[in-house]
Amino acid sequence: AQSVTQLGSHVSVSEGALVLLRCNYSSSVPPYLFWYVQYPNQGLQLLLKYTTGATLVKGINGFEAEFKKSETSFHLTKPSAHMSDAAEYFCAVSDLNSSASKIIFGSGTRLSIRP
Amino acid sequence: KAGVTQTPRYLIKTRGQQVTLSCSPISGHRSVSWYQQTPGQGLQFLFEYFSETQRNKGNFPGRFSGRQFSNSRSEMNVSTLELGDSALYLCASSATGEANSPLHFGNGTRLTVT
Numbered sequence: 001a002q003s004v005t006q007l008g009s010h011v012s013v014s015e016g017a018l019v020l021l022r023c024n025y026s027s028s029v030p031p032y033l034f035w036y037v038q039y040p041n042q043g044l045q046l047l048l049k050y051t052t053g054a055t056l057v058k059g060i061n062g063f064e065a066e067f068k069k070s071e072t073s074f075h076l077t078k079p080s081a082h083m084s085d086a087a088e089y090f091c092a093v094s095d096l097n098s099s100a101s102k103i104i105f106g107s108g109t110r111l112s113i114r115p
Numbered sequence: 116k117a118g119v120t121q122t123p124r125y126l127i128k129t130r131g132q133q134v135t136l137s138c139s140p141i142s143g144h145r146s147v148s149w150y151q152q153t154p155g156q157g158l159q160f161l162f163e164y165f166s167e168t169q170r171n172k173g174n175f176p177g178r179f180s181g182r183q184f185s186n187s188r189s190e191m192n193v194s195t196l197e198l199g200d201s202a203l204y205l206c207a208s209s210a211t212g213e214a215n216s217p218l219h220f221g222n223g224t225r226l227t228v229t
Contacts, residue, residue: 032215043119043205043220051215090158094214101148101163101171101209103218108157 002027004093006106014114019063019078021109023091026072032094033074034103035065039087047089050074061085086113116141121206121221128228133194136224140187140208146170147189148218149181152203161204164189165212196228 007022025031032051036044048059055067061084065076074091091106120139128134140147148171149161160173164183181191187208193200203225207218 034217036218036220041222043121043207043222044218045220046217049215049217096214098214099163099171100146100212100214100216100218101160101207102214103160105158 002031002093002095002104004091004104004106006089006091006109008109009107010110010112012112012114013081015083016080019076019081019085019111021076021089021091021111023065023074023076023106024072025074025091025093027093027095029096030067030069031096033065033067034092034094035059035063035074035076036090036092036105037061037087038090038108044090047076081111081113083113083115086111119206119208119219119221121204121224123224124222126224126226128196128226130196130198130228132196133192134196134226136191136193136204136206136226138189138191138206138208138221140189140206141210141219144208144210144219145187146209146212146216147183147187148207148209149189149191150205150207151175152205152223153201158205161191163212170212193226198228201226201228 003026035047050067148163163171183189203223205223207220209216
């Protein structure tokens, strides 16, 4: 069965520093990949997705992620953290012939930003 | 376009009671899914409705049920509430319901069972 691993349940960076949130998936067939963000008392919001094509995907709020098939990874980065980036981030995968609802979410990484 | 709307935002119920949660998807979206989010278990899939039919179901007891109306609005019902049902319940809609179609989430209903 497909699985998603997010390394680090909590990441803390200084404002202006690089943000790196790690995500690895288990499928031997490249799936569809997503990053979602959840702010306190809100639902999840799509940051970016990889389906086909360019392996470097740009999303909202300055985030980007690179699909690396050889490493089965889809790490999320942002060059310079902002206080407003403090939230929980979820990596998720969908198998190619599945449905949107059967998406598998990682356990989440809480990002804290130090002033 | 208006986003996914969930009502109510907060609910407090007593063990043994039943509860109904409501979700209005983005206009034109035919797929509506429900998820339970708890600190211990994370996000768990409850069920998906597409064109008024339950298309997929997660691993939850029969106390959890749902339905979808012809206008794509969906309701979720939990009967005989247990303390462990306390959670954030999230509804999400998808334009096509296909694997590459992102989910659009509402802000959730926070259910507390006492």
